Amino acid sequence: MDTAMTQRKVVTIDGPAGAGKSTVARQLAHRLGWSFLDTGAMYRVVTLVALEAEADLENDHVLVEITDTIQPRFVDGHVFVGDRDVSAEIREPRVTRAARYAAGNPGVRERLVHWQRAAAEFHDLVTEGRDQGTIVFPDALVKFFLEASDEERAMRRFRELIAKGHDIEYEEILADQRRRDQEDRTRAIAPMLPAEDARFIDSTGKSLEEVLDEMTRVIHPLLTSITGE
Numbered sequence: 036m037d038t039a040m041t042q043r044k045v046v047t048i049d050g051p052a053g054a055g056k057s058t059v060a061r062q063l064a065h066r067l068g069w070s071f072l073d074t075g076a077m078y079r080v081v082t083l084v085a086l087e088a089e090a091d092l093e094n095d096h097v098l099v100e101i102t103d104t105i106q107p108r109f110v111d112g113h114v115f116v117g118d119r120d121v122s123a124e125i126r127e128p129r130v131t132r133a134a135r136y137a138a139g140n141p142g143v144r145e146r147l148v149h150w151q152r153a154a155a156e157f158h159d160l161v162t163e164g165r166d167q168g169t170i171v172f173p174d175a176l177v178k179f180f181l182e183a184s185d186e187e188r189a190m191r192r193f194r195e196l197i198a199k200g201h202d203i204e205y206e207e208i209l210a211d212q213r214r215r216d217q218e219d220r221t222r223a224i225a226p227m228l229p230a231e232d233a234r235f236i237d238s239t240g241k242s243l244e245e246v247l248d249e250m251t252r253v254i255h256p257l258l259t260s261i262t263g264e
């Protein structure tokens with residue numbers, strides 16, 4: 036398939052949950068003046084709608100049908116289904132736990148990949164997920180794989196959930212995260228993998244600014260060489 040014809044400039048950021056992909060991608064997009072795509076939110080929104088419909092998540096066909104009926108909108112970091120802002124709901128632990136069904140469903144993935152490529156038709160894009168550099172945008176300008184230690188990632192998630200009022204143990208989050216990492220890595224379809232030409236960045240102990248500076252140092256010379264700016 037030729038995605039290069041219509042595709043604008045794309046920077047991909049893949050990696051495990053909690054490495055800071057979302058914040059980094061949003062801020063990097065802001066620095067570059069590009070759009071930002073949180074592809075995990077797409078799997079989450081399908082999952083939320085399926086949970087609310089009490090659908091059988093293991094039934095591939097049902098999840099695909101749901102994906103075909105919803106037309107979520109992603110606006111300024113918010114996610115809408117119809118007029119309803121579901122940005123908070125899609126982050127709930129019940130959605131996080133159940134998202135693996137949508138993520139492992141080939142029909143759902145095919146449709147979401149289509150949404151993701153469509154987003155790059157008209158805008159330069161910083162996109163984050165698991166398969167952005169490997170499958171969705173193999174011709175991306177730069178592909179990052181953002182990591183952090185298990186403990187730091189779990190601690191970030193713990194603080195986030197506690198701040199939202201959830202009653203949850205750090206150990207539980209760490210164990211849950213390890214299980215989900217393993218599922219993401221070993222999934223039959225689109226497993227979480229660094230692209231062959233990915234640049235690894237470890238955000239453990241680094242500030243957001245440090246990570247952004249590291250990325251910008253890679254991107255700018257490439258941009259200059261293609262735009263001559």
Ligand code: DC
Nearest residue numbers: 052074075078134135138164165166
């Ligand atoms: O990054 P996140 O935690 O919001 O991702 C939610 C779920 O979607 C998680 O199970 C991983 C999956 N996912 C995926 O399979 N491919 C992507 N490009 C993004 C997320």
